Amino acid sequence: xxxxxxxxxxxxxxxxxxxxxxxxxxxxxxxxxxxxxxxxxxxxxxxxxxxxxxxxxxxxxxxxxxxxxxxx
Amino acid sequence: xxxxxxxxxxxxxxxxxxxxxxxxxxxxxxxxxxxxxxxxxxxxxxxxxxxxxxxxxxxxxxxxxxxxxxxxxxxxxxxxxxxxxxxxxxxxxxxxxxxxxxxxxxxxxxxxxxxxxxxxxxxxxxxxxxxxxxxxxxxxxxxxxxxxxxxxxxxxxxxxxxxxxxxxxxxxxxxxxxxxxxxxxxxxxxxxxxxxxxxxxxxxxxxxxxxxxxxxxxxxxxxxxxxxxxxxxxxxxxxxxxxxxxxxxxxxxxxxxxxxxxxxxxxxxxxxxxxxxxxxxxxxxxxxxxxxxxxxxxx
Numbered sequence: 001x002x003x004x005x006x007x008x009x010x011x012x013x014x015x016x017x018x019x020x021x022x023x024x025x026x027x028x029x030x031x032x033x034x035x036x037x038x039x040x041x042x043x044x045x046x047x048x049x050x051x052x053x054x055x056x057x058x059x060x061x062x063x064x065x066x067x068x069x070x071x072x
Numbered sequence: 073x074x075x076x077x078x079x080x081x082x083x084x085x086x087x088x089x090x091x092x093x094x095x096x097x098x099x100x101x102x103x104x105x106x107x108x109x110x111x112x113x114x115x116x117x118x119x120x121x122x123x124x125x126x127x128x129x130x131x132x133x134x135x136x137x138x139x140x141x142x143x144x145x146x147x148x149x150x151x152x153x154x155x156x157x158x159x160x161x162x163x164x165x166x167x168x169x170x171x172x173x174x175x176x177x178x179x180x181x182x183x184x185x186x187x188x189x190x191x192x193x194x195x196x197x198x199x200x201x202x203x204x205x206x207x208x209x210x211x212x213x214x215x216x217x218x219x220x221x222x223x224x225x226x227x228x229x230x231x232x233x234x235x236x237x238x239x240x241x242x243x244x245x246x247x248x249x250x251x252x253x254x255x256x257x258x259x260x261x262x263x264x265x266x267x268x269x270x271x272x273x274x275x276x277x278x279x280x281x282x283x284x285x286x287x288x289x290x291x292x293x294x295x296x297x298x299x300x301x302x303x304x305x306x307x308x309x310x311x312x313x314x315x316x317x318x319x320x321x322x323x324x325x326x327x328x329x330x331x332x333x334x335x336x337x338x339x340x341x342x343x344x345x346x347x348x349x350x351x352x353x354x355x356x357x358x359x360x361x362x363x364x365x366x367x368x369x370x371x
Contacts, residue, residue: 003252004245048346051267 020063169214217284297370313359
């Protein structure tokens, strides 16, 4: 597999785009990964799922650049 | 040998704690002398002062003035480049990784190839900052990975030339493939460390350093493959894989897994077996990538 830097940049952009287009209402809340379900226990025990949800939310916030509308 | 001499030509006599702290003016002047080896502005300008005195060399004052102007322009350009680069990465942190000397490089190469007799794997600290690689053989550095990467590319070109499959594009392709694999590995490591909330002090440069150590094993493997044929290649592959796996597990174990005696707030509270999986997965990934990147060179 001969990679070039250009194919790496392409793959990175496609992955970030895939994370950015995940819809909040239609998809993430349905499978229990919405932003209102991530405030779990306090203290130093976030867990993998909460970290992943935070990561998805921050990628979407940075990529979309808009203020979050008040949804459900 | 020239790489080592070039690194050693920077005078290492300054106080090692001082050179990390470039807020004092003395060390700022010194570090500029160390780490801009390509721009030896100090020496030529003093030569020019001497040259202007000797009228038979610079009889034309216009050439003299032009040279002064050119050197001041170059100084401005150098300052601008330094300012722009320091916006992206901290140049101080980068300087820490290149503070090596010959003794450290030799010992580290021996540890990379034969880590089974090394006893003490702790990285020593000096008032909360890690010691430079000059003083602590366990500290990661970026000099060995950089030189090993360049040597690997040259060796790949030579191996392909021996098999009469060489062309200049292949060299660039090999270099960018290896670079992309390093970037992928560092990104996966960063992602997994973030997801498991491991609050270790492994910075990005540390991870780049630990990923780059596999190039030493790759060079050894390719050399044995070229000298001794495909049997030698597999023997060297097995040897350097085992040595590298041992080295990575022992080095990262201190940083990622919680130490037994320290309090549990030190490294987060994810399940310890997940961290073990990360360390073992990193170690197992090394032989795979060594095989992947070298098998096409030794047919």
